[in-house]
Amino acid sequence: MTRTDIVGLKENRDPSKRLRLPIRNDTGQHVGDLRCIDRSMLDEPGLIEDLTTWRNQSMAFFLTQFTATEERTRSWLENISLPAADRILFVICDPRGNRFGNFGVCNIRPGAAEFDNVIRGRASDTRNLMFHCGMTLLEWMFSGLEIETAELQVFSHNEKAIGLYRRLGFAAAESLPLRRTEEMDMVKYSVVDRSQANAGFDYLKMELPAERFRQSHLGALPTSSSAYRTG
Ligand SMILES: CC(C)(COP(=O)(O)OP(=O)(O)OC[C@H]1O[C@@H](n2cnc3c(N)ncnc32)[C@H](O)[C@@H]1OP(=O)(O)O)[C@@H](O)C(=O)NCCC(=O)NCCS
Numbered sequence: 001m002t003r004t005d006i007v008g009l010k011e012n013r014d015p016s017k018r019l020r021l022p023i024r025n026d027t028g029q030h031v032g033d034l035r036c037i038d039r040s041m042l043d044e045p046g047l048i049e050d051l052t053t054w055r056n057q058s059m060a061f062f063l064t065q066f067t068a069t070e071e072r073t074r075s076w077l078e079n080i081s082l083p084a085a086d087r088i089l090f091v092i093c094d095p096r097g098n099r100f101g102n103f104g105v106c107n108i109r110p111g112a113a114e115f116d117n118v119i120r121g122r123a124s125d126t127r128n129l130m131f132h133c134g135m136t137l138l139e140w141m142f143s144g145l146e147i148e149t150a151e152l153q154v155f156s157h158n159e160k161a162i163g164l165y166r167r168l169g170f171a172a173a174e175s176l177p178l179r180r181t182e183e184m185d186m187v188k189y190s191v192v193d194r195s196q197a198n199a200g201f202d203y204l205k206m207e208l209p210a211e212r213f214r215q216s217h218l219g220a221l222p223t224s225s226s227a228y229r230t231g
Contacts, residue, residue: 034090054121
């Protein structure tokens with residue numbers, strides 16, 4: 001069962017109570033934090049600008065494609081992301097607070113949750129930063145959210161993302177046909193019957209059961225959610 005109060009974490013208005021998941025490299029060194037984007041962060045200088053820039057530079061890899069603006073990003077955070085009980089978004093920071101990308105979880109439900117909004121925004125000195133972020137988030141999903149299966153969906157031609165997910169232990173579960181449509185100022189891809197598909201690529205579902213994660217990364221899972229800090 002998911003016991004974490006996701007909305008409560010994001011409605012936080014007190015900067016001293018922020019959820020931060022420490023990111024560690026292969027030698028255990030603290031190389032940064034996944035900072036939960038909560039209400040207290042909305043006015044952090046440059047955050048909305050970064051999220052908007054990163055979304056625009058990665059637009060082609062997502063189901064819904066549009067021109068992101070700072071206004072639209074803020075409205076999405078305030079009206080959709082922050083109030084949702086089944087999703088959470090983190091910004092990737094180094095120990096000095098410099099931002100490098102975002103990494104989220106959606107469709108949080110008893111037993112499972114999905115990676116969401118995974119974007120490498122800019123280069124950093126830390127090798128394999130996105131891999132270490134993925135490991136951090138998986139540890140939190142399995143131990144903190146107590147899910148049994150981590151899932152994700154990715155365009156089947158997105159080799160960089162699939163490479164990252166395979167390194168984390170995900171395996172392909174299903175390949176779903178996609179149809180591309182244009183609406184006003186938006187391009188949308190939807191899962192359809194194979195006979196209706198026109199995208200030229202599929203939507204690949206990938207899965208990672210907790211058991212496989214534990215076996216491949218022995219010692220990676222803290223025994224309780226108390227290992228995660230706020231502040
Ligand atoms: C998928 C993704 C997160 C994988 O990131 P990754 O694990 O760093 O792997 P990449 O092959 O992209 O990067 C290889 C190297 O290029 C560099 N790099 C990657 N993205 C960069 C960026 N935006 N700016 C500068 N350098 C970048 C990094 O140095 C990285 O090496 P390092 O991890 O040792 O530092 C990244 O390619 C990305 O953001 N893609 C666009 C969005 C996307 O497809 N998201 C997934 C949707 S399902």
